[in-house]
Amino acid sequence: MMSTRYMAILSSIVAVAYFAMSEFAIGRVDSTLGNLAFAIPVALAIFMIPTGFARRTINSRISEARKRVSDFLRDLSEYTMYGTPLSEAVILVSRNDYGALNPEVRSLVSSVSVGTPVEEALRHFGGNLKDPEIQRFGIILQKSGESGSNTSDVIALVSRFSSQMQLLDEERNAEMKNYNLILLVSFSVFLIVMLVIDVRFFNAIHLQNTGGFLFQSAGAKVLKNIFNTGIYVEAAGIGFIIGLIKDRNLVTGFMETGAMLFVSAIILLIAGAL
DSSP states (O other): OOOHHHHHHHHHHHHHHHHHHIIIIIHHHOTTTTOHHHHHHHHHHHHHHHHHHHHHHHHHHHHHHHHHHHHHHHHHHHHHHTTOOHHHHHHHHTTSOOGGGHHHHHHHHHHHHTTOOHHHHHTTTTTTTTOHHHHHHHHHHHHHHHHTOOHHHHHHHHHHHHHHHHHHHHHHHHHHHHHHHHHHHHHHHHHHHHHHIIIIIHHHHHHHHTTTOHHHHHHHHHHHHHHHHHHHHHHHHHHHHHHHHHHSOGGGGHHHHHHHHHHHHHHHHHHTOO
């Protein structure tokens, strides 16, 4: 799976290439397409959408792996309940399918199979996904094994805790979808209102400029740029908020931010507001 950093580098190169082309080649053919008010948002969208998609894909994979942690721990608890050593129980449960968690389980089994103490192997559980929550479960099991406590009871307790955490996350995500929808609707309303003001108001000033009001022409251009910048700032702000609400990570909002910047630029271009 392509990493977020690699995708960010690749998309930034494409974005810079597009921006340079729009200013030095496309702009000479069509001044509107070479307009900074159009080229900059589109270049940002070219960078943000693939980067946000890559981060969202990784987060989705981690989320799926978290959902299977409770299943893995429950199966592990059932084996250790009847006296099976933890190292052997790990090998036995690896025959089951845990979906997105399979790479972590296989890595754990590989470490145990080559002679690594199971407590030491558990310390690195979740390292491939680099997810602190999954790693935390591995560390809890490691400490439990080192302390000599009833491992089966601890694993069962951690399994129930993981299930409860997943239920809470699902409830939170369901509630956040409503907030995301409200934000998108509010941005759509804002865009329509700003677009109507932009097109009708500044077109009226443009008609007056035919009579020689040069000062009004310069002022209208500045106001139009302010209005267009306000639309882009609103799009970026809502996109970042969506990312924070969904995954508490700004990068995950790049996809929505880039999409809204791109759609805003296209709408302004079609409406003749640039």
